[in-house]
Amino acid sequence: METQFLFIDEAGTPDIFGRDGEPNVQTGLTSRYFMLGKLEVEDPPDLAHKLNALRTELLVNPYFAGVESFKPERKKTALYFHAKDDLPEVRLNVFNLLRSEGERLRFHAVVCDKAVIVKDVLRRNAARDGYRYQENDLYDRLMQGLFKGFHTLADHYNVCIARRGSRDRTVAFRTAIENADKDFERSFGFRRGTSQDWTIRVSSPEQDVCLQAADYFLWALQRFYEPRTNTQTGEIIREDRYLKSVWPQVGEIHDLHHSTGHGTLFNHNHPLTIATRFPEPKGKTKKP
Numbered sequence: 118m119e120t121q122f123l124f125i126d127e128a129g130t131p132d133i134f135g136r137d138g139e140p141n142v143q144t145g146l147t148s149r150y151f152m153l154g155k156l157e158v159e160d161p162p163d164l165a166h167k168l169n170a171l172r173t174e175l176l177v178n179p180y181f182a183g184v185e186s187f188k189p190e191r192k193k194t195a196l197y198f199h200a201k202d203d204l205p206e207v208r209l210n211v212f213n214l215l216r217s218e219g220e221r222l223r224f225h226a227v228v229c230d231k232a233v234i235v236k237d238v239l240r241r242n243a244a245r246d247g248y249r250y251q252e253n254d255l256y257d258r259l260m261q262g263l264f265k266g267f268h269t270l271a272d273h274y275n276v277c278i279a280r281r282g283s284r285d286r287t288v289a290f291r292t293a294i295e296n297a298d299k300d301f302e303r304s305f306g307f308r309r310g311t312s313q314d315w316t317i318r319v320s321s322p323e324q325d326v327c328l329q330a331a332d333y334f335l336w337a338l339q340r341f342y343e344p345r346t347n348t349q350t351g352e353i354i355r356e357d358r359y360l361k362s363v364w365p366q367v368g369e370i371h372d373l374h375h376s377t378g379h380g381t382l383f384n385h386n387h388p389l390t391i392a393t394r395f396p397e398p399k400g401k402t403k404k405p
Contacts, residue, residue, distance in 0.1 A: 126332050129231075131231075151229050153260060156331040158221070216365075226371070262371060263297070266301075267301070267305060273314050276318070337359035341357050341394075355391055
């Protein structure tokens, strides 16, 4: 019996309103995009061993002696890899390791534009009294979208989901995946199995090391979508080098709000690049 091992994490935040109740997406106080990623790992114990070995090697490297993120009390790189907190030199080592895994890793993601979500929520608020936006609803919607595609099939699915918040949402995750399986059946005419064929657990990057790998893939995708501004020129800069480095291991990115209808599927036939996702407006030439 073939078992597929899947590791789920998120990037960005699902919040769209500030404490004052006003939309905060355009203020720069929160992420513009929210995304959920799924990393298929062929041999989780082997990948976990390699990541732990790399971290141990870096911890004893005198080059990193005294670095804040390497101090155990900071609970950062000393305990586990986290792309947002890791030094650039550390990221380079981790990305090199992940690329060396080749086809043993396969990444899929669903991305939503929260500016579009805000418009939809405001429209619902105006049309229906009592409607209230729930962040978990958006998370579960992306979870369902992540599993309804025709990706790798197996006899059993072992799903590890990164913990979010203090509430146990395992039942909600299972419901979202079951709904995705129904969507899959309507689209392709058969089911991938029964609920007994899905093992779902909620964990953390410290406990399940492969979640650290999922975090790195998501961070690369997030750096592509979330721009930064050059403080001197005011130019909007999008970094695509991280995504390019792992693109051969990407199966599919479903951008829910790019184009019309059901969004856009980016894959090897239709790569996700700055030109395909954020093209220059017609008539505008890029500064040399």
